[in-house]
Amino acid sequence: MTVPFYMCCQYVDGKFCFVLHEWCAKLPLKVQHHVVHPAHTFFLLPKIPSKFFGVFNCNICKLPSNGFAYGCTMCGIYVDINCAFIPKEITHDAHPNHLLSKVKPLVKLTKRNCKACNYPMRFRWGYDCTSCDFYIHLDCALFLPRVTKHKCDEHTLSLRYEPAENHISEYFCEVCEDEFSPWKWFYHCTRCAQSMHTTCVPLILQCEKSRMTYDSGGVYNFLNVKFGGTLEIKGHSHHLTFVQGLESDGRCIKRRYVLELSMIFKCLEFALMDQIDHFDHHHPPSLVHLQQPSNKSEEDDDEDEEKDEDADNFVEEEHHGGKCNMCNEQIWSFHLSYYHCESCL
Structure with missing residues (x-):
């Protein structure tokens, strides 16, 4: 942190278990006559007791949050601490x-x-x-800082309110790679001529991008959500982790809802089943390993070296053209394994 903060000296899993900015630690315990709900007093709540995992939607900015809040539990009205003291x-x-x-x-x-x-x-x-x-x-x-940083660019990115350098032709986001209108605010690096959506800048990995994230407004939807908590459920041997849903997560195994753009619980343990049920196919695909321990002789190894490297690394066309049917990317040996339906050769 770059500002003063308080922390609890007790460790949990090798980390400090509780950290607070100095400003957050000195918040008033109650606020009276708040503009959103002047009829009742707002009280400071470390967690909304009636909300699962403490997640609520702020009554002012409409963004989800699971942090500290001011609220009236009797009326079910809550605002996050950032919006509780907005200036006139x-x-x-x-x-x-x-x-x-x-x-x-x-x-x-x-x-x-x-x-x-x-x-x-x-x-x-x-x-x-x-x-x-x-x-x-x-x-x-x-909530949009004037300058920010992102791993895609070594320089500071500036918030732009109009097309950069009178350039109004094509603009593409360096994170999600989609085209966008320069008449909406965006972040830009003048030295590298790189631009990003305001909603994509908080994302670390390209796989976190969502084709609809930037259509929901100018601010990243999960800006005020702290991910990483865990949940234990019956019928599953691992803890589930609270994360942002990605396109690759598919659908909920219970209710079949699309998980992208949602806050979800996901098992992060790397355990591949021999056979799975997939919502987009009527047969159960089986697990295929591309690299397995080898018991070949030295003569066999010499023969293998003569093979073309591309043929050695690429899964032949008999497996759906060697491409994944979901993401349409080629399947190479460094992927180690993939799922394949033997009934649909």
Whole structure:
């Protein structure tokens, strides 16, 4: 951390079990007459008791969170600690000449869109400059830092409010590789001419990308969610880990819902079954190992060396053209194993 913090000196699994920013440690225990719910007092809650795994949707920014919150348990209204103390007026680099005032979600704002993400203002809190017809969602205004870093670029990325360097042709995100409109806010490195969606910058791995993440607004949907907790369930020998659902996770084994874009519990133990049931195929595919312990003689090894390397590394076309039917990528020997349906040769 780059700011002062407190920590508990007890260890759990080799790590400090509890860490708090100095600001978070000194939060007031209650807030009265909050603009969202002035009728009742808001109390500081380390965890929402009525919510599974403590996950709730903030009544102001609408983002999910499982951290500290202020709330009224009697009415079931909760706001995360970031939104509990939002200012009435702000200044912003995207509109530097005037103050921006806090505005509630209103029906009359139906035809007003956020300058950052281009989504309607009517459903979420925001800020506006009525004299200039400038509107911005609260989360887009406060949760997008002016500069940030990402492993895809060695330099600092700057938040851009319009096309960079008067370049308005094609823009592609370096994380998800999709094209995007430069009239929505994005992060950009001038030195490398690289750009990224504001929602993709928090992602570490390319496989975490989601084709719909950046369509949900200007801020990464799980920005306020702390992943990594574990859950024990009956009928499974391993603990399940609380993670972000990816496209590769498929569907829920119980209710068949698509897991991408969701908060899910997943077994991270590497245990491959000999045969599986797959939702996209009517036969149970069997596990095939591409590299197994070899008992070949030296003569056999000499013969193998004469084979073409590409033929040695690639699974022949008799297995669906040597490509995975889900991701359409080629299956190579370094993948070690794959699932194959013998009935559909």
